[in-house]
Amino acid sequence: MNNVFDYAAACLHRTEVDEKLRLTAEAWQLYQQGELKFDSLSASFGIEHVCFPEKPELLAPRFMARRKLGTPEGVQAFYHALAHIEFIAIYLAWDILYRFRDLPQEFYQDWLRVAQEDAVHFNLIRSHLRTLGIDYGDLPAHQGLWEHAQDTAHDLLARLAIIPRCMEARGLDVTPGMIEKIRILKDGAGVKILQRILEDEQQHVAIGSKWFNQQCQAQAQAQALEPVATFRKMILKYFKNNKPKGPFNVEMRLKAGFTAKELAWLAE
Numbered sequence: 325m326n327n328v329f330d331y332a333a334a335c336l337h338r339t340e341v342d343e344k345l346r347l348t349a350e351a352w353q354l355y356q357q358g359e360l361k362f363d364s365l366s367a368s369f370g371i372e373h374v375c376f377p378e379k380p381e382l383l384a385p386r387f388m389a390r391r392k393l394g395t396p397e398g399v400q401a402f403y404h405a406l407a408h409i410e411f412i413a414i415y416l417a418w419d420i421l422y423r424f425r426d427l428p429q430e431f432y433q434d435w436l437r438v439a440q441e442d443a444v445h446f447n448l449i450r451s452h453l454r455t456l457g458i459d460y461g462d463l464p465a466h467q468g469l470w471e472h473a474q475d476t477a478h479d480l481l482a483r484l485a486i487i488p489r490c491m492e493a494r495g496l497d498v499t500p501g502m503i504e505k506i507r508i509l510k511d512g513a514g515v516k517i518l519q520r521i522l523e524d525e526q527q528h529v530a531i532g533s534k535w536f537n538q539q540c541q542a543q544a545q546a547q548a549l550e551p552v553a554t555f556r557k558m559i560l561k562y563f564k565n566n567k568p569k570g571p572f573n574v575e576m577r578l579k580a581g582f583t584a585k586e587l588a589w590l591a592e
């Protein structure tokens with residue numbers, strides 16, 4: 325295998341966790357060696373064909389155990405939830421790469437990098453989870469994370485507005501607080517992992533901002549899309565007239581490509 329879309333298809337359609345990680349690392353290595361092809365030869369399958377592992381069991385949020393950090397079980401649940409977020413992030417990166425074709429090669433290179441980095445994040449948290457006596461899949465996980473991907477499978481602008489610029493941007497807002505909480509637990513290894521993730525995630529959001537603005541421009545000839553108005557429209561549509569909740573990490577969001585206008589509207 326040496327085509328990025330074949331790697332994406334394999335990562336989306338095979339269920340084994342380790343196989344997915346191995347393939348992601350292999351694709352990244354081939355890319356680093358200049359041997360990965362980006363020709364879109366194969367057609368994409370619908371998002372309903374994406375497969376998830378048997379474990380973790382996916383539950384609606386109301387059935388999930390509380391993740392209060394005061395008990396060992398709470399700490400396990402906390403890291404398990406983070407592992408699941410990173411695991412779904414690997415899917416989200418491969419899915420945007422796989423589903424939306426005929427874009428500049430740089431688009432595919434950017435999302436391959438995101439898939440690779442989220443796989444690294446997953447591995448870091450999974451190793452930490454194992455030191456706490458459990459593995460990824462031993463606890464149930466939040467079912468909702470994939471729904472926004474399904475909702476936006478037909479619309480790249482919507483996908484970029486909702487996944488990197490809402491879901492991943494949320495990580496920039498809440499991770500500094502999480503780091504402070506686990507620092508209090510004297511979990512130095514955990515602090516280091518979360519700091520590394522926070523730094524990388526700012527780049528992932530920035531990649532989302534870059535392609536969101538690029539797409540607004542590319543479509544402007546036809547429809548006159550103004551980025552701030554378009555972002556607002558996408559949020560109101562896919563959040564069903566709600567907005568992402570603050571408080572927002574203004575400093576990191578500005579570095580990640582949000583404009584002052586967008587942030588002012590979010591905070592309104």
Ligand SMILES: [Fe+2]
Binds near residue numbers: 410442521525
């Ligand atoms: Fe990540």
Ligand SMILES: [Fe+2]
Binds near residue numbers: 413525
């Ligand atoms: Fe990410």
